[in-house]
Amino acid sequence: MAQERSLPPVVQRMWGREPTPRRGPRPRLDLATITAAAIEIADAEGLAAVSMGSVASRVGVAATALYRYVDSKEDLLTAMADAVAPEPPDPAGMHWRDYLALWVRAHRDLILQHAWVLSITVYAPPMGPRRLLWLDRAIAALAGTGLDDGEKINVASTLTGYALTDAALEHTAKSGFPELDGSGIEGASDYGEVLAEVLDPEAYPALSVAVRAGAFSGAEGWVEDADFRFGLDLLLDGVEQLIARRQGR
Amino acid sequence: MAQERSLPPVVQRMWGREPTPRRGPRPRLDLATITAAAIEIADAEGLAAVSMGSVASRVGVAATALYRYVDSKEDLLTAMADAVAPEPPDPAGMHWRDYLALWVRAHRDLILQHAWVLSITVYAPPMGPRRLLWLDRAIAALAGTGLDDGEKINVASTLTGYALTDAALEHTAKSGFPELDGSGIEGASDYGEVLAEVLDPEAYPALSVAVRAGAFSGAEGWVEDADFRFGLDLLLDGVEQLIARRQGR
DNA sequence: GCTTACTGTGTATGGCATTCATAGTTTTAC
DNA sequence: GTAAAACTATGAATGCCATACACAGTAAGC
CATH class of the missing domain: 1.10.10.60 (Homeodomain-like)
Structure with a gap:
C-alpha cells in the first residue's frame, strides 16, 4: 500500500x-x-x-x-x-532581488559552460537532487516576501526558463548561426545585411524597417551582456510588482 | 563583391x-x-x-x-x-499588451499542438520566413510605445522564450513526467508525495517545507492555465514598467 | 545529334542503441 | 560443505538510420 x-x-x-x-x-x-x-x-x-x-x-x-x-x-x-548542476549560491542575508539576479546568471553560465545541456531537454520540471537544490535556494530567497509557496515555485520556474532560453540564444550567437556556416556570414549584423535583401517590406513591414535601421547591427557592439540583463530586469520588475501587491494591500 | x-x-x-x-x-x-x-x-x-x-x-x-x-x-x-508556424494574429488596432498576451498564448498553443518542436531546437534566433513573420507582428504591436527597435526585438525574444519554456513545462506535465512512466505516479501531487519521502529537510530546507505544505498538490486543481498567466503577467508587467520609464521621463 | 548539367535510384558503409543467451561470481539455504 | 539462487558483465547479433557514391535516365543548349 x-x-x-x-x-x-x-x-x-x-x-x-x-x-x-x-x-x-x-x-x-x-x-x-x-x-x-x-x-x-x-x-x-x-x-x-x-x-x-x-x-x-x-x-x-x-x-x-x-x-x-x-x-x-x-x-x-x-x-x-x-x-551537471554545481552547488547553488547561498542566499543567506541577501535581498531577494540581488540573489535571484545572481541565481539566474549562475544558472545561465552553467548552461553555457555545458552547452550540450541545451540539446537534451528544453525544460522539464526539476526532479533530480541537484536541480531541486537550486529550486530550494530560490524559494528560500523569497522568504518574507509574502508570496505563497506556489507563487515562489512559479517565479523560480519562470526564471529558470529565462536562464535557459537566454543561454540558448547566446550560445547560437556565439557559435555562429548553425544554418549559416560557410556562408561568409559571421554575426548578427552580417545576417541583418543579407536578410535585408530577402525581406519583402510589404509582408514584413515593421521588421524590415527595423532591420534597415540597423537593429541587428547594433547587437554587435554589446556592452557586456546588456541583452541578458534586459530580460532579467523585465522579469524581476514583474516579480517586484507582484510582491508589492501582496505586501501593500 | x-x-x-x-x-x-x-x-x-x-x-x-x-x-x-x-x-x-x-x-x-x-x-x-x-x-x-x-x-x-x-x-x-x-x-x-x-x-x-x-x-x-x-x-x-x-x-x-x-x-x-x-x-x-x-x-x-x-x-x-x-x-510549422501558422499566420500570426493581426495586431491592428489592439493595445500592445492585449496583443502580446494573445501572441504569446498563440505561440505556446502552436508549440503544444506540435510538441515535437520542443525536441528540435531549444531556441535559436528566428531565421525562417514564418518565424520572422511573428517577430514582425510583435514589433508592430509595440509601435508608439517609445521603445527603440532593439528593445522591441528584445521584448519579443524574451516573450518567445517564455512561450517555449511554458509549453515545455505544460507538455511534460500533460504527457506525464517521462521519467516516471510506469511508476504509478500520475501527476504533480503524486510526485510531491513521493518526493517528500526522499527530500532531506536539512539539505532542502525551504523546498521540503513547501512540498510538505502541499505546494505540488495544489498544482493539480488549476483554474484553466493560471500558471501560464502568472509568468506572462510577470513579463508584461515588466514591459509595462519599461515603457512607462521610456515615456514618463 | 551530341554534349552538358542536371535529377532520382540502388547499393554500400559505418555507427548506433538495444536484445539475448551465456559464462562467471557471490551469497544464501540446507 | 555443497548446491541452488540471484545477480553481474560480456560478446555476438539485430535492425535502424544517415549518408556517400557511382550510375542511369532526361531535358535543355549548341
Missing part, C-alpha cells in the same frame, strides 16, 4: 539510492560515475560523442553493461542534465 | 528561392512539400518516426533523393520548425 508508488529506478539512483544486490557479484559501477564519465565526454567532445559505447569504454566496461544501471540512453541523458 | 555573402542553400529554399536548373530534368519536389510531409509524420507519429526514409517514401521518392534539397537531416528539421 505504502509502496504502491515509487520512484523509477533511474530517479532513485539519481538520489543515491542504488539497490544493493543481496546475492551475486557487487556492481562494479554506480550511476554517479557513469554520469560523470558521460559529462566529461560531452564537455570535451560534444554530446554527439556520447554514445553508450564511448561512455562504457571510458569507465572500463562493455557497452551493454551500462544497461544494468540505466534503462535507456535517455535515462542517462537526464541524469547528466541533473548532475 | 555584393554577392560575397549569401544565404546558405536551405535558408534560400525556406524563403521560396529554389534554384531552377537550366538543364536536366525538372526537380520533382521542392523543400516546402518535403517539409510538409515531414511535419505530417511528426504530428501523427512523433519526431522519432521522421527519418529520411519515411519522409522520402511519403513524397514518393527514394531516401537519398532528399539530399538534392537538403544538405542533412538537421536542415530538414530546422525547416520544419519554421514552416
Whole structure:
C-alpha cells in the first residue's frame, strides 16, 4: 500500500539510492560515475560523442553493461542534465532581488559552460537532487516576501526558463548561426545585411524597417551582456510588482 | 563583391528561392512539400518516426533523393520548425499588451499542438520566413510605445522564450513526467508525495517545507492555465514598467 | 545529334542503441 | 560443505538510420 508508488529506478539512483544486490557479484559501477564519465565526454567532445559505447569504454566496461544501471540512453541523458548542476549560491542575508539576479546568471553560465545541456531537454520540471537544490535556494530567497509557496515555485520556474532560453540564444550567437556556416556570414549584423535583401517590406513591414535601421547591427557592439540583463530586469520588475501587491494591500 | 555573402542553400529554399536548373530534368519536389510531409509524420507519429526514409517514401521518392534539397537531416528539421508556424494574429488596432498576451498564448498553443518542436531546437534566433513573420507582428504591436527597435526585438525574444519554456513545462506535465512512466505516479501531487519521502529537510530546507505544505498538490486543481498567466503577467508587467520609464521621463 | 548539367535510384558503409543467451561470481539455504 | 539462487558483465547479433557514391535516365543548349 505504502509502496504502491515509487520512484523509477533511474530517479532513485539519481538520489543515491542504488539497490544493493543481496546475492551475486557487487556492481562494479554506480550511476554517479557513469554520469560523470558521460559529462566529461560531452564537455570535451560534444554530446554527439556520447554514445553508450564511448561512455562504457571510458569507465572500463562493455557497452551493454551500462544497461544494468540505466534503462535507456535517455535515462542517462537526464541524469547528466541533473548532475551537471554545481552547488547553488547561498542566499543567506541577501535581498531577494540581488540573489535571484545572481541565481539566474549562475544558472545561465552553467548552461553555457555545458552547452550540450541545451540539446537534451528544453525544460522539464526539476526532479533530480541537484536541480531541486537550486529550486530550494530560490524559494528560500523569497522568504518574507509574502508570496505563497506556489507563487515562489512559479517565479523560480519562470526564471529558470529565462536562464535557459537566454543561454540558448547566446550560445547560437556565439557559435555562429548553425544554418549559416560557410556562408561568409559571421554575426548578427552580417545576417541583418543579407536578410535585408530577402525581406519583402510589404509582408514584413515593421521588421524590415527595423532591420534597415540597423537593429541587428547594433547587437554587435554589446556592452557586456546588456541583452541578458534586459530580460532579467523585465522579469524581476514583474516579480517586484507582484510582491508589492501582496505586501501593500 | 555584393554577392560575397549569401544565404546558405536551405535558408534560400525556406524563403521560396529554389534554384531552377537550366538543364536536366525538372526537380520533382521542392523543400516546402518535403517539409510538409515531414511535419505530417511528426504530428501523427512523433519526431522519432521522421527519418529520411519515411519522409522520402511519403513524397514518393527514394531516401537519398532528399539530399538534392537538403544538405542533412538537421536542415530538414530546422525547416520544419519554421514552416510549422501558422499566420500570426493581426495586431491592428489592439493595445500592445492585449496583443502580446494573445501572441504569446498563440505561440505556446502552436508549440503544444506540435510538441515535437520542443525536441528540435531549444531556441535559436528566428531565421525562417514564418518565424520572422511573428517577430514582425510583435514589433508592430509595440509601435508608439517609445521603445527603440532593439528593445522591441528584445521584448519579443524574451516573450518567445517564455512561450517555449511554458509549453515545455505544460507538455511534460500533460504527457506525464517521462521519467516516471510506469511508476504509478500520475501527476504533480503524486510526485510531491513521493518526493517528500526522499527530500532531506536539512539539505532542502525551504523546498521540503513547501512540498510538505502541499505546494505540488495544489498544482493539480488549476483554474484553466493560471500558471501560464502568472509568468506572462510577470513579463508584461515588466514591459509595462519599461515603457512607462521610456515615456514618463 | 551530341554534349552538358542536371535529377532520382540502388547499393554500400559505418555507427548506433538495444536484445539475448551465456559464462562467471557471490551469497544464501540446507 | 555443497548446491541452488540471484545477480553481474560480456560478446555476438539485430535492425535502424544517415549518408556517400557511382550510375542511369532526361531535358535543355549548341
